[in-house]
Amino acid sequence: MPLPKAELHLHIEGTLEPELAFALAARNSVALPYADTEELRKAYSFSDLQSFLDLYYALMAVLRTEQDFADLADAYLARAAEQGVRHAEIFFDPQAHTARGVPLGVVVDGLTRALAHSEERYGISTQLIMCFLRDESADSALETFEAARPYFDRISGIGLDSAEVGNPPAKFREVYRRAAEAGLRRVAHAGEEGPASYITEALDVLGVERIDHGLRCLEDGQVVARLVREQIPLTLCPLSNVRLRCVDTLADHPLREMLDAGLLVTVNSDDPAYFGGYVEDNFRAVRQALALDQETLRRLAANSFRASFIDDRRRAELLAEVERHTFEPVED
Numbered sequence: 001m002p003l004p005k006a007e008l009h010l011h012i013e014g015t016l017e018p019e020l021a022f023a024l025a026a027r028n029s030v031a032l033p034y035a036d037t038e039e040l041r042k043a044y045s046f047s048d049l050q051s052f053l054d055l056y057y058a059l060m061a062v063l064r065t066e067q068d069f070a071d072l073a074d075a076y077l078a079r080a081a082e083q084g085v086r087h088a089e090i091f092f093d094p095q096a097h098t099a100r101g102v103p104l105g106v107v108v109d110g111l112t113r114a115l116a117h118s119e120e121r122y123g124i125s126t127q128l129i130m131c132f133l134r135d136e137s138a139d140s141a142l143e144t145f146e147a148a149r150p151y152f153d154r155i156s157g158i159g160l161d162s163a164e165v166g167n168p169p170a171k172f173r174e175v176y177r178r179a180a181e182a183g184l185r186r187v188a189h190a191g192e193e194g195p196a197s198y199i200t201e202a203l204d205v206l207g208v209e210r211i212d213h214g215l216r217c218l219e220d221g222q223v224v225a226r227l228v229r230e231q232i233p234l235t236l237c238p239l240s241n242v243r244l245r246c247v248d249t250l251a252d253h254p255l256r257e258m259l260d261a262g263l264l265v266t267v268n269s270d271d272p273a274y275f276g277g278y279v280e281d282n283f284r285a286v287r288q289a290l291a292l293d294q295e296t297l298r299r300l301a302a303n304s305f306r307a308s309f310i311d312d313r314r315r316a317e318l319l320a321e322v323e324r325h326t327f328e329p330v331e332d
């Protein structure tokens, strides 16, 4: 069995595998501009975040019905279970669907239909985090937030994703204020392609409890010192960072330096269908590239539960599972 872990940075739309994309395209009579899955996979060569986002949004055209969203989430959960995931906090992008005429209720009902049987079927507890597209307007985020109020009993928190540079956190001050007032958890992508100052802004202006990516904190010692002091979790995504050219190679990934600095870092998969692996694949890749020992892997898994929004009892149970875990001999 793989190491038990929580997945805290996972875009459900980024789990759309080429095979499922073609199956849904056929089911919904949507034409894809690729002959087959092989040709589609060849398009997964990205130069930066935007080049990925262009394909990510285009492929969403196949997601139309409640069943589509349920199938997408169920396929993810089945994969996640094989990868040792025991708790998942799952992002979705409501505006990417409502903009195409898919009602918010269809998205939420479909996703939560799959999540509802997740504990029983896969042993994975789940939460849903609604992300706003930061390259859309602040008004659009507010409209989306208000439209989602009827679903707040099924939504744990809000996040911020999409094109970072030029779309600083402060643009979304009001929607984060309303989320806090509504008792929702708050996270945001910051410091992936954007500067370290966006991390500070997300903490100070948006009141976020966790930073998604946060890699570029390393460019500012004061930001690192604060993240360490306040033990703000960072949800790193190593394979994503290589594919989107935030780091040159996995061997250059600063994960080890970040751990050594005392940062509360976690390892996650971001958009696994596009970036070459799910969360255990990310663990395995950094273990190999950075020669991480078992205690370091155990620490990363424990961090994932510490950084999660689960209740204290389940957190204690899952941390005990990490402690008890015995590693299988590695073959590579």
Ligand code: HPA
Residues within 6 Å of the ligand: 011, 014, 049, 056, 161, 162, 163, 189, 192, 240, 270, 271
């Ligand atoms: O890695 C990402 N960064 C920003 N937006 C995203 N939307 C899906 N994945 C990402």
Ligand SMILES: [Zn+2]
Residues within 6 Å of the ligand: 009, 011, 161, 189, 212, 270
């Ligand atoms: Zn992300």
